[in-house]
Amino acid sequence: MDIELICLISMLAAFLLANLLLKLPVSISMMVAAVAGALVGGQGIPVRHLFEGAFAYLDTIMTISCAMIFMTFMQESGALEALKTAIVRRFHKVPVLMLFLLTATVMFPGMITGSSTAAVLSTGALVAPVLLLMGIPKEKAGAMISMAAIMGMAAPPVNIPAMLICAGVDIPYTGFAGILFLLTVPCALICTLVLGLKYCRNLSLEKMSDGLDTGIGREYGFRLYVPAIVLVILLVVSRLVPSFPQLGTCLIFLICAFIGIFTGRRFNVWKALLSSMDDTVPILGKLMGVGMFIQVMTLVGARGWIVTGCLGLGLWFVLVSSFVVLPAFGAVNSYGAASVIGIPLLLAIQRGMSVRSVTVAAILAFLCCLGDIMPPTALAGNHAARLVGLKYRKVFAHSLLPFAICLAGAAAVLFLL
Amino acid sequence: MKKIPVHIITASILSLLAICAVVYLAVVFGAARKAEPIYPGEGVTQVRMLSEWCPSLKGTAGDTEVYVLDSGTPGASMLVLGGTHPNEPAGYLSAVMLVEYCRPSCGILYVIPRSNNSGFTCTDPLEASPMTFGIETAGGVRTFRFGSRATNPVDQWPDSEVYIHASSGQILSGSETRNLNRAYPGREDGTLTEKVAFAITELIKNNYIDITVDLHEASPEYTTVNAIVAHEDALSLAFLTMWDVEESFRISADESPRNLHGLTHRELGDFTDTLALLMETANPSQGRLRGRTDANLVVSGQDKFYVRAASYDAVTVPYDERGISISERCARHVSCLAAMAEMSPFVGEGREINLGDMPAYEEIVANGIGYYLHDPV
Structure with a gap:
């Protein structure tokens, strides 16, 4: 047995031991697993590698933190409540159209930023109360939001896993829009219907009006929505106008959160900040733990063992493993899946099949994005579960059917195009 | 209580x-912020700083030495860029070897061993790279830093989610914002990385550089490896070089894609009069199939997973238990540079550059690259 495999098994065993038996948090368990792997691999306690790995996702961590602050401020100012009321009053007669519009609303920030987290924590937070008000159970509402956010992350114009794969094989990120649109929009609509169609029947304003607070909207009016509108404008302008200063998603979220302090109900800013961080720290810890885990996997060769193992299975197994390993690696990180496994898989598939690089890269990137529902990291899923007030495992169970639909969609595109 | x-x-x-x-x-x-010494050899006539071509670089982590090896005999000028990606050590070491060993007999050679100087001060997260590696010289082991593909985030941060290449509008993933080889022709008022690219472009324009060669390495599974990638104007030089070295080793010549922007072989060819080329050797220590990652892998290039991958045709270069050592990778770079110099009278304006008495590919492989480096002091 390869020493690299022994290291990998040790890491997994240490993780399970720490997380399930000792009941340590996922983040600490990941660190324990990393140390165990390094010890078995003869690397001692690799302080430098643990530190370097912990900082690998610093940019993502900052985006999540800033988005969470924005979302909390929107909630505290009453903007979410008012928007919920406005959407229901306007669209309750056409509930299916309302569902599609809500799905598109969740997708939009993902399309612009390439981040499912940004989508869930911005427009996902606006949409969640409406879905619940429609009578959709919390677990299904959470699944709808996380799937829509992931489809947004995968949709054009910005698909970061596709960009990472392109960078790895030196092909330009052009020609992706059509194929990504074909992959994401039908899948998003079908997933929405599968999860929500049942609840569109017999929908009446009277039934829903109990959950509506019309007062806040009447009191503050249009200005409640100013932070969300500024958010969308800044995101779009910073992408479409190269001469516009690149503020970055973090700063855009913070600017809009700041505006939110003055546009609605008054609230204690310090308490809101603390509350947003309380909710976020466990997820940030997971990302740091995951970074340590991957860094040590690479150090001891376990990463190479996995990648080489996948490539050595022949074309059909490579294809199958793409559909399994890429989303599964999302349990660690979807961007990591693209750069670590996506690139060698693309090269292997290109060698065995006569199919356009752009098509394969787009499909692989789409599969990587699906990893954002995979626990324990599950960036989209965990945040969506928090929005609806549930533990993620319940939301995850309802995400599996839409997940399978997306896999089938990707397979259909691969073999039909 | x-x-x-x-x-x-x-x-x-x-x-x-x-x-x-x-x-x-x-x-x-x-x-990692302390640069290892480079010992200028007899051929070096001047050591300048890159900030001379972009004053705002002065005092920043992007400023770096430009070694000038002027033969005194009029001829062509050649610029060699090492360390564009500091995690590709054969490019860096080959440039250091030129500075310490080469004595041109005709024309002027400019060498920038640490083109992305900032990138030498850190390593890439998740890659578990060693921070240094040792090369055996006649006088003992010399230690060199193994860096990051990109500018140190301490010097340029944060990255936006999407990198928009300034002159073409091409969009790339945000992580490419700090990649020097996506920043050309650069901007004087841009990011640190863009300023470095701008300074190199200005150096080429102001010093009428005839030939520019950017030394790189790539994963053994990558499609463009053991290759010369040339701007269309430099394609004839690439082919002449390929034929010149074919008795010693195989190398391919590929034309630079016209729709992939920011790279030396595209932008320096488009924005200056230089013949722009880039070379790639196969480096297992940066590949995604590699096993245990350490300094030994960087130097020996031996990896059991690449041997396995080669057995089912998943790598694009010949690979066996012997690996691809750093000496072999440097030998490829140095031999191709010598061949390019030899072929210089047949391309462009017909001016000649002669790098002098350079060792052959076989000699570098047999003696090791350390044989041609200065002893550690």
Whole structure:
């Protein structure tokens, strides 16, 4: 047995031991697993590698933190409540159209930023109360939001896993829009219907009006929505106008959160900040733990063992493993899946099949994005579960059917195009 | 009442451990900021700084040495870029070898061993790269830094999610914002990385550089490897070089894609009069199939997973248990550079550059690259 495999098994065993038996948090368990792997691999306690790995996702961590602050401020100012009321009053007669519009609303920030987290924590937070008000159970509402956010992350114009794969094989990120649109929009609509169609029947304003607070909207009016509108404008302008200063998603979220302090109900800013961080720290810890885990996997060769193992299975197994390993690696990180496994898989598939690089890269990137529902990291899923007030495992169970639909969609595109 | 002291003790122990780790790490990462010496050889007539071509670089981590090897005999000028990606050590070492060993007999040679100087001060997270590696020389082992593909985020941060290449509008993933080889032709008022690219472009324009060669390495599974990638104007030089070295080793010549922007072989060819080329050797220590990652892998290039991958045709270069050593990779670069110089009278304006008495490919492989480097002092 390869020493690299022994290291990998040790890491997994240490993780399970720490997380399930000792009941340590996922983040600490990941660190324990990393140390165990390094010890078995003869690397001692690799302080430098643990530190370097912990900082690998610093940019993502900052985006999540800033988005969470924005979302909390929107909630505290009453903007979410008012928007919920406005959407229901306007669209309750056409509930299916309302569902599609809500799905598109969740997708939009993902399309612009390439981040499912940004989508869930911005427009996902606006949409969640409406879905619940429609009578959709919390677990299904959470699944709808996380799937829509992931489809947004995968949709054009910005698909970061596709960009990472392109960078790895030196092909330009052009020609992706059509194929990504074909992959994401039908899948998003079908997933929405599968999860929500049942609840569109017999929908009446009277039934829903109990959950509506019309007062806040009447009191503050249009200005409640100013932070969300500024958010969308800044995101779009910073992408479409190269001469516009690149503020970055973090700063855009913070600017809009700041505006939110003055546009609605008054609230204690310090308490809101603390509350947003309380909710976020466990997820940030997971990302740091995951970074340590991957860094040590690479150090001891376990990463190479996995990648080489996948490539050595022949074309059909490579294809199958793409559909399994890429989303599964999302349990660690979807961007990591693209750069670590996506690139060698693309090269292997290109060698065995006569199919356009752009098509394969787009499909692989789409599969990587699906990893954002995979626990324990599950960036989209965990945040969506928090929005609806549930533990993620319940939301995850309802995400599996839409997940399978997306896999089938990707397979259909691969073999039909 | 019992819990409080327990918490204080636990917190104190953890805080103390954290402080110890921070102090230790400050020393470890601080050491990466100290550049290892490069010993100018007899051929070096001048050592300039890149900031001479972009004054705003002065005093920043992007400023770096430009070694000038002027033969004194009029001829062509050639610029060699090493360390564009500091995680591709054969490019860097080959440039160092030119500075320490080469004595041109005709024309002027410019060498920038650490083109992305900032990238030498850190390593890439998740890649678990060694921070240094050792090369055996006649006088002992010389240590060189293994860096990052990109500018140190301490010097340029944060990245936006999407990198928009300034002159073409091409969009790339945000992580490419700090990649020097996506920043050309650069901007004088841009990011640190863009300023470095701008300075190199200005150097080429102001010094009428005839030939520019950017030395790189790539994963053995990558499609463009053991290759010369040339701007369309430099394609004839690439083919002449390929034929010149074919008795010693195989190398391909590929035309630079016209729709992939920011790279030396595209932008320097488009924006200046130089013949722009880039060379790639196969480096297992940066590949995604590699096993245990350490300094030995960087130097020996031996990896059991690449041997396995080669057995089912998943790598694009010949690979066996012997690996692809750094000496072999440097030998490829140096031999191709010598061949390009030899072919210089047949391309462009017909001016000649002669690198003097350079070792053959077989000699470098047999003696090791350290044989041609200065002893450690």
